[in-house]
Amino acid sequence: MRKTVRNDVADPGTEVLVVGAGPTGLALACDLARRGLHPLVVERAPGLFPGSRGKGIQPRTLEVFDDLGVLDEVLRLGGTAPVGMAWRDGTRLGEHRMFDEVRATEQAPYVGPWLLPQWRTQEILLARLRALGGDVRFGQELTELTQDAEGVEAVLVAAEGGEARTVRARYVVGADGGRSTVRRLTGIKMTGERVDATPVLVADVVITSLDRDHWHMFPPAEDGSRGFAAVCPLPGTDVFQFVGQYPQAREELTADDVRALVAELTHVRADEVTEVRWASDFTVNAALADRFRAGRVFLAGDAAHIHSPAGGQGLNTSVQDAYNLGWKLAAVLRDGAPEALLDTYEEERLPNAAAMLGLSTSIHRGRARRGAATRQLGLHVRDSSLTEEHRADIPEEGVAAGDRAPDGRRDGVRLFDLFRGPHFTLLAVDTDLPEQLPALPRLRTARIGAYASYGRGLFLIRPDGYIAWAARSAADAPALMAWSKQVAGPTGLIPADA
Structure with missing residues (x-):
């Protein structure tokens, strides 16, 4: 019988236990750490995920990374998506644009998708977490989870016995x-569908016979005898990401299996695949957790929603889960906000995850193209109980409460x-700031x-x-004071010149 040791003393004051050190868990940990919390991050694997799987970073996520202090590294180590090149039987059929060409604007300075292998995104986030004083405990598996009115007890087992x-x-x-253990232990179900019955293999490979200026596309055979494949150069590396439809999933994948599938689906010979650095196969499903919260336990990222990789929405939606939850946990744990704030996660x-799931599935099935919606700049929280709009006549060009705040x-x-x-930031546009400000911690103001x-x-x-709240002028300040009690409690007013 395994002996269980209580570890409350070794982990004094653990406010948030984050299970999983993928992009979601690391982004959340960074957000919490910069707010003065000390999350305990545990990961069952002995190290970071080694593959490139979630390689496309959308403009909205670039804005999140800007705020988290990692954008410079993301831009330095990544690159733009190359032009597509279609092939048939070793002959180039011509270039085509994979994505709508979009120019940066004053309001939306980042365009995308920006390509960066998932393993590198995680390395950047982990380095940021360590710079903020945090870290990850690798080789720690969650096996039990119980909660009461004051907290949660989690049993962790070292992977090495x-x-x-x-x-x-x-x-x-x-x-x-x-395959979230947290979701299983809390009893939360997922509802979903099989998007494509054909398994898909994704692998990081070194290929000597393809140029790195194109995203190489190999359409399926017209008679159905051969599936689809794509080979994308990964910026800042000598590696391509290979994605191919896989005749039959296997319990174990060997490097020779990968080489054989590359040769079967493309004109690249098996011996031209000089290295196979990582490989995995999966069946394309779409599923959404019935709930994202059970008491003091929350689900985020793939634990809450599973996407088709088409359209590059999974990692981006996941990072934005973390970005939404981080400030709310900190507001409750550090700033005295009512616990009901956490219900808004x-x-x-x-709803946002459900919309992105639907988009991913539509793109996979050819019913939608990669366009403005995949960039995620249009996502909003207008229907949230946290959103208040007090202007009756919103200009056609202007934003509404609940929209993303433009640059x-x-x-x-x-x-x-x-x-x-x-x-929080209170921004006065072509009007004056109110004489009294809401008691929001670290509130910034500008006119x-x-x-x-x-x-x-x-x-x-x-x-x-x-944008949480919008109004015409300082005359609406009493409504702002009332709104602020949702996130800071009834703590009084701050003079505008404080």
Whole structure:
């Protein structure tokens, strides 16, 4: 019988236990750490995920990475998506654009998708977490989970046969993937469908006979005898990501299996695949957890929603789960916000995840193309209970409460620089700030001149970059004070010149 050791003393004051060190768990841990919390991050594997799987980073996620302080590294180590090149029997059929060409604008400075292998994204996030004083405990498997009114007890077992130990935390976040142990232990079900019955193999390979200027596409045979394949160069590496329809999934994949499938689906010979660095196969499913919260336990990322890789929405939706949840956990744990604030995580993220699932499935089945929706800049929380709009006549060019707050430069202020960090921002556009400000921790304020992308008014920007509250002028300040009690409690007023 395995002995269980209580570990409350070894982990004093664990506020949030994050299970899983993929992009979701690491992004959440970074967000919590920069807000002064000390999350305990555990990962069953002995190290970071080694593959390139989620390689496309959408513009909205680039904005998140800007705020988290990792954008420079993401841009330095990644690259734009290359032009597609279609092949048939070793003959080039011609180039085609994989994505709509979009130019950067003042309001949306980042375009995409930006290609970066998933393993490198995780390395960047882990380095940021360590710079913030956090880390990951690898080789720790969650086996039991129980909760009460005050917290959650989790039993962790070392992968190398160590003793089981119990850790107590105020909250637990399951960011542990599509086969989530946290989801299973909380009894949350998933509802979904099989998107494609044909298994898919994805592998990181070195190929000597293909140029690195194109995303190489190999259409399926017209008679159905051969499936689809794609070979994409991964920026900053000597590796291609190979994706191919797989005749039959196998319990174990060898390098020779990968080479054989590359040769079967493309004109590349098996001996031209000089290295196979990572490989995995899967069947394309779409599924959504029935709930994203069970008491003090939350689901995020693939633990909450499983996508087709078509359209590049899975990793991006997952990182934005973390970005939504991080500031809310910190508001409750650090700033005295009512616990009901945490209910808005599921309220906001479940509909967004459902929409992105539907988009991914439609793209996979050829019913939609990769366009504006895949960039995720149009996602909003207008229907959230946290969103209040007090203007009756919103300009056609302007944004509404619940929309993403656009970037821009006015009167020497870059808005994304103003918004960056773990705070709310009260922005007065072509009007005055109120004399009294809501008691929101670390609130920043700014006044700028006319800007059509907003329209005239007052705008309270949430820590995750969405407009929480909007009104015409300082005369609406009492409504802002009432709204602020949802995220800070009834703690009084702050003078505008404080």
